[in-house]
Amino acid sequence: MKFNRLDLNLLVALDALLTHQSISRAAERLNLTPSALSSALSRLREYFDDELLVQVGRKMEPTPRAQGLHDAVRDVLVRIDSTIAIQPQFDPASTDRTFRIFVSDYSQMVVIPHLLTLAAEQRCSARFEFLPQVSNPQRSLERGEADLLIIPRGFMSPDHPEELLYEEGFLCTVWQNSELAKGELTYDRYLASGHIVMQPPGGAGESFETWFIKRYGVARKVAITTYSFTALPMLVQGTEYIATVHARLARLFASTFPLALKAPPIPIEHMQQAVQWHRYRTQDPGLAWLRQLLKQAVLRMDDEDARRASTVDGMTRQVT
Incomplete structure (x- = not known):
């Protein structure tokens, strides 16, 4: 199928090339040979009158024109996939999706x-x-x-x-045999203790620490960081540290492991x-x-x- 002299199948090739910035990886994704994809790239270069991808050392980098095309091409393909290619009915017992x-x-x-x-x-x-x-x-x-x-x-x-x-609330998890498990978890005890916190990998979103500082103007004493929410309640065992955890997750782990749950001594808004x-x-x-x-x-x-x-x-x- 062509539109304005452009074979629309080439848009699939262009999207794969711009996503992977590699002829061999894009060819593998599309189940094509590298030579077939190289031929498609040549046709795309001729149509757009632009190199689109240029070799820089061992990798290929998109030209400014290609960078401008990428999101538009992907949008077109998503629209086609969601309106034309999608099946009008769905049977969970026979689907291959x-x-x-x-x-x-x-x-x-x-x-x-x-x-x-x-x-x-x-x-x-x-x-x-x-x-x-x-x-x-x-x-x-x-x-x-x-x-x-x-x-x-x-x-x-x-x-x-x-x-x-x-909606999800939060609870503080501490080791069942720790001093923190005894008595009330006050604001002063909370701030004086070491904390185990989840830090999103690669800067993926604002951490709880950032929210805490913005809200209260003080920083907790972070003793340990991890990239995993589910590791938090496990890592407090055998320590005098606190992990502030999603309430459902805290109760799930406390039903199996030696943990005590405490209400946070600060108001934490529920997560939606x-x-x-x-x-x-x-x-x-x-x-x-x-x-x-x-x-x-x-x-x-x-x-x-x-x-x-x-x-x-x-x-x-x-x-x-």
Whole structure:
């Protein structure tokens, strides 16, 4: 198919070339030979009257014209994929789709297991690919590299639809045999203690430390940093450190490991965890099914957490 003398198949090649900036890697992604992709690049260069990719040392770098084209080309391909290529109906038991979901390790622990259980109950044949927490998740959505984002509302793009899944509070986790487990966790004890904190990798978003300093004008004594939310409650064991953790995650770990949970001595706003999808894919029946399944998963998560809370609260009272 051609448009203004341009073979539209070449746009797929151009997107792969600009994404990978390598003929061999782009060819591998498209299941083509490097010579076939080199030929496509030559045709693209002729059409745009621009080199598009130039060799600089051992790597290829895009020209200014190519940089300007990349987002526009990706937008066209996402639009085509979401309107023309998408199937009008979705059957979870016969689909061969892969759902790519941007999600933190925290969400993978508390809500995703319920999502997968529900999918299994429907004999869903889809493949799920959970993508790691990175900076600018909105760009992954824009470029069609992720089907859904499950992240706090403050990190979402204003250009795409989103829906609240649930709200999350915070609890302080301490080792059950520590001095911190005894008595009230006051503001002074909290500030005087060492803290284990999660620092987003690669500068992916604002850390809790940044929020804390902005809100209270003081810094906690950070003893340990980790890139993982789920590591926080584990790392306090055998120490006199504190980890301030998502409440559902804290209760999940405290039901199995020797942890005591304390209410934070400072008011911490609840996090609003939401799901976001590309505006072109609102009518996608597969994503509509997946979003509905997420809502059901949240209900199951909350039922399980409510049962766990009563048990964990009793254990904490025995410690203190």
